[in-house]
Amino acid sequence: xxxxxxxxxxxxxxxxxxxxxxxxxxxxxxxxxxxxxxxxxxxxxxxxxxxxxxxxxxxxxxxxxxxxxxxxxxxxxxxxxxxxxxxxxxxxxxxxxxxxxxxxxxxxxxxxxxxxxxxxxxxxxxxxxxxxxxxxxxxxxxxxxxxxxxxxxxxxxxxxxxxxxxxxxxxxxxxxxxxxxxxxxxxxxxxxxxxxxxxxxxxxxxxxxxxxxxxxxxxxxxxxxxxxxxxxxxxxxxxxxxxxxxxxxxxxxxxxxxxxxxxxxxxxxxxxxxxxxxxxxxxxxxxxxxxxxxxxxxxxxxxxxxxxxxxxxxxxxxxxxxxxxxxxxxxxxxxxxxxxxxxxxxxxxxxxxxxxxxxxxxxxxxxxxxxxxxxxxxxxxxxxxxxxxxxxxxxxxxxxxxxxxxxxxxxxxxxxxxxxxxxxxxxxxxxxxxxxxxxxxxxxxxxxxxxxxxxxxxxxxxxxxxxxxxxxxxxxxxxx
Numbered sequence: 001x002x003x004x005x006x007x008x009x010x011x012x013x014x015x016x017x018x019x020x021x022x023x024x025x026x027x028x029x030x031x032x033x034x035x036x037x038x039x040x041x042x043x044x045x046x047x048x049x050x051x052x053x054x055x056x057x058x059x060x061x062x063x064x065x066x067x068x069x070x071x072x073x074x075x076x077x078x079x080x081x082x083x084x085x086x087x088x089x090x091x092x093x094x095x096x097x098x099x100x101x102x103x104x105x106x107x108x109x110x111x112x113x114x115x116x117x118x119x120x121x122x123x124x125x126x127x128x129x130x131x132x133x134x135x136x137x138x139x140x141x142x143x144x145x146x147x148x149x150x151x152x153x154x155x156x157x158x159x160x161x162x163x164x165x166x167x168x169x170x171x172x173x174x175x176x177x178x179x180x181x182x183x184x185x186x187x188x189x190x191x192x193x194x195x196x197x198x199x200x201x202x203x204x205x206x207x208x209x210x211x212x213x214x215x216x217x218x219x220x221x222x223x224x225x226x227x228x229x230x231x232x233x234x235x236x237x238x239x240x241x242x243x244x245x246x247x248x249x250x251x252x253x254x255x256x257x258x259x260x261x262x263x264x265x266x267x268x269x270x271x272x273x274x275x276x277x278x279x280x281x282x283x284x285x286x287x288x289x290x291x292x293x294x295x296x297x298x299x300x301x302x303x304x305x306x307x308x309x310x311x312x313x314x315x316x317x318x319x320x321x322x323x324x325x326x327x328x329x330x331x332x333x334x335x336x337x338x339x340x341x342x343x344x345x346x347x348x349x350x351x352x353x354x355x356x357x358x359x360x361x362x363x364x365x366x367x368x369x370x371x372x373x374x375x376x377x378x379x380x381x382x383x384x385x386x387x388x389x390x391x392x393x394x395x396x397x398x399x400x401x402x403x404x405x406x407x408x409x410x411x412x413x414x415x416x417x418x419x420x421x422x423x424x425x426x427x428x429x430x431x432x433x434x435x436x437x438x439x440x441x442x443x444x445x446x447x448x449x450x451x452x453x454x455x456x457x458x459x460x461x462x463x464x465x466x467x468x469x470x471x472x473x474x475x476x477x478x479x480x
Contacts, residue, residue, distance in 0.1 A: 002027045002194070005079035007109050009033035009042055009068060011049055011164075011271070011340065012126055012157050013085035018057045019168040021066035023198040030067045030075040042068035050339040050366050053165035073116045080119075081191065083155075084109050085126040090275050092379075099282035101130050101275070110137045114144035122187045125154045128220075128272060130279055131213045134177075151187035153178045154209050156216035161270065162337030174204045177212020217280045221296055224273040226261040228302040234264035234466030235309065244466025245448065264466040266419065266446030267306040267345040269334030274300055274343050307345050311352035313463055314444050317473055318414060323357035326438075328409040331420025331447075332364035332372055339366035341375050345446065346419040350376055350400070360400045363409040365422060369402035376400060407433065415442035421449050434458050440472075 004020065006013045009031045021029040033039055041048035043062070047055060058066070069075055076082055086105040091097045106129065113123060123141065125134060134152045141150040154177035159167045174195045178188040192204050207215070230248055237244040244264040252259030268274075277296050284293035315322055334344035341347070350360055354376070362372055403409045406425065410416050410433045418425055426449050434441055443455055445464040455462045461472045 002081065003030070003079045004028070004081045004083065004194070005030045005032060005075040006083040006085055006126070007032055007072065007076065008085035008087075008127070009035070009038050009048075010085065010087070011051075011161065012159065013083065014042060014047075014049065015051055015054055015057075015159070015164045016085070016126065016157060016168060017083070018054065018061070018066060019165065020194060021061040021064075022057050024194060025061075025065055027194065028065050028067075030069055030079070032069050032072040032075050034070065034072060036070055039068050039070050050337075051161065051164050052337055057165060073112065076113055077116045077118055079121065081122045081124060081194070082113055083124045083126045084113075088127045088129055088275075090278055096282050099278045099285075101128075101279050101282075103129070103133065103136070106133065106137070107140065110140045111144065113150075114141050114146075117148050117150075120149040122151045122153060122190060124191065125152070125213070126157060128156060128216050128276055128279075129154075129213060130283055131210055131217070133213065134209045149183070151178065151183055152209065153187055153191055154212035155191060156212060158216070158219060161340050162335055169198070171199060171203060174199050175207065175212050175215055176204065177207045177209045177215075180208055217276045217283075220272050220276040221280055221299065223261050224268055224277055224303070225296075225299045227263075227265070227268045227273075228299045228306075230262045230264050231267065231306045231465075232302050234306075237264075237466040238469055241468050243468060247466075264448060265306075265345070265421075266310045266349065266465065267303045269342070269344040269346075270340065271342040274303070304348075307348045308352065310345075310444070310446055310465070311349055311356075313473075314353065314415065314417065314442075315356055317442060317444075317461070317463060321356065322353055322414075325358055325415070326413040327353055327358045327360055328406070328413040328416040329360055329362040330364075330406050330409060330416060330418045330425050331422055332362055332367045332375075333420050336421045336423065339371075341367055341371055344375070344419075347375050349417065349419060349446070354399050358399065361409040361413065362400065362402050363404070363406050364420065365424065372402050373400065407436070411436045412438065413441075414438045415444060417444045417446060418449055419446050421447040425449055430455055430460070431458055434460060 004027055006017045013031055017029045017031045020027065038048050047058060084106065086109050088101045088103060088106060091100045091102045123137065134154055138152050156175055176188050176191050178184040188206050195204055230244065233247060234244040237247060248262040251257050252262050277300055281293045281296050318325065329346060329350060332344060332346045333339055333341055353360060406428050441460050443450060443460045443462045445462065448464050452462050452464050452467060461470050463470060463473055
């Protein structure tokens with residue numbers, strides 16, 4: 001029986017290993033993590049992450065050929081293939097701070113693998129890492145090898161949160177990068193044979209190590225670039241009276257462009273896009289490619305501009321001040337069907353409104369109050385380090401309360417801001433919400449989910465990103 005061990009029981013490690021276990025009953029899969037509370041959650045009825053379909057997959061094979069454990073060293077020592085799926089946060093200090101990936105956790109995982117291994121191993125990079133990380137890991141393992149042979153493979157994940165299980169069951173492609181030596185090719189074939197249990201062979205792409213590592217960064221950069229492109233157009237649409245949804249549909253029907261990732265919004269979030277582009281920028285700078293770095297930096301600049309533009313629109317529309325006013329925030333996760341709040345646009349929008357002394361009432365169907373308060377208290381990039389290494393809890397923002405539903409959030413509010421495209425927000429009784437709000441009542445739709453005309457008939461003043469402006473807003477400056 002082949003034994004697989006995955007170091008890191010997060011958003012990537014947990015779902016990926018659960019699907020390998022369910023698709024490969026003859027393979028024993030162990031997911032290990034030093035966080036006791038996280039492993040306890042994986043072994044309980046309430047999993048530590050929300051992902052449609054994940055519960056069923058885990059329960060189908062947990063205790064049979066899928067195990068979650070804190071006994072990291074034993075499972076690593078016993079494994080034939082070790083996946084490393086640890087955090088690679090953006091550095092917060094030192095050389096490359098604010099751009100470079102912090103490989104501290106990766107390096108300590110590599111040293112631990114070298115310490116405990118008693119047999120040859122295939123070590124697989126699953127986390128998103130900078131190009132040439134495999135070389136560094138190879139050196140650590142080789143210098144501490146004690147006669148044991150290691151093969152390093154890059155097998156980046158291309159999951160989208162909210163559809164991760166679907167993506168794993170039916171991937172667009174599985175990418176495996178390895179050394180172009182006979183041992184390297186053998187290792188690639190071994191990993192390929194695992195995925196071949198359910199993935200058609202023509203969808204398993206094999207490349208060299210560096211191509212695989214760079215392909216992951218490039219894929220995320222291209223996706224984020226599309227979002228920033230349509231968001232840049234949304235600002236122009238508002239200025240000219242065009243409708244961004246109509247423009248996006250018109251260009252998306254061109255088969256060379258395609259319709260995906262052309263939805264204007266308050267900005268992209270999630271753990272990868274910004275982090276990977278910053279990483280790409282740093283690699284470009286290190287290789288003397290200043291113009292290339294500047295090109296990708298603009299993608300992040302437009303994303304930041306979109307969030308501040310949204311805050312400006314809220315403040316300037318409400319008589320240039322939100323001080324002391326109640327604002328309902330509907331949604332906090334970075335997108336629907338996930339409880340993940342990493343780099344969510346809601347954080348920057350909420351901080352912008354708090355800075356102007358607004359009182360926020362926040363509701364999200366999947367995000368806990370504790371998580372929201374922690375996100376609003378942390379500085380940039382601190383979220384990506386393990387909880388025990390994050391700064392001590394700061395005082396919760398006094399201007400923020402977290403409530404149990406959208407109606408409670410909007411009661412007595414001056415404005416409603418839609419920050420996540422949860423399906424339930426489309427079907428709310430906006431007539432009832434209007435009755436309970438201060439007048440004039442504003443809706444600022446950061447995800448283009450509401451029926452603008454219907455809301456205007458009810459009496460709301462509505463701002464929807466990239467849509468023709470409400471007559472009320474036409475006379476207001478776009479910047480407070």
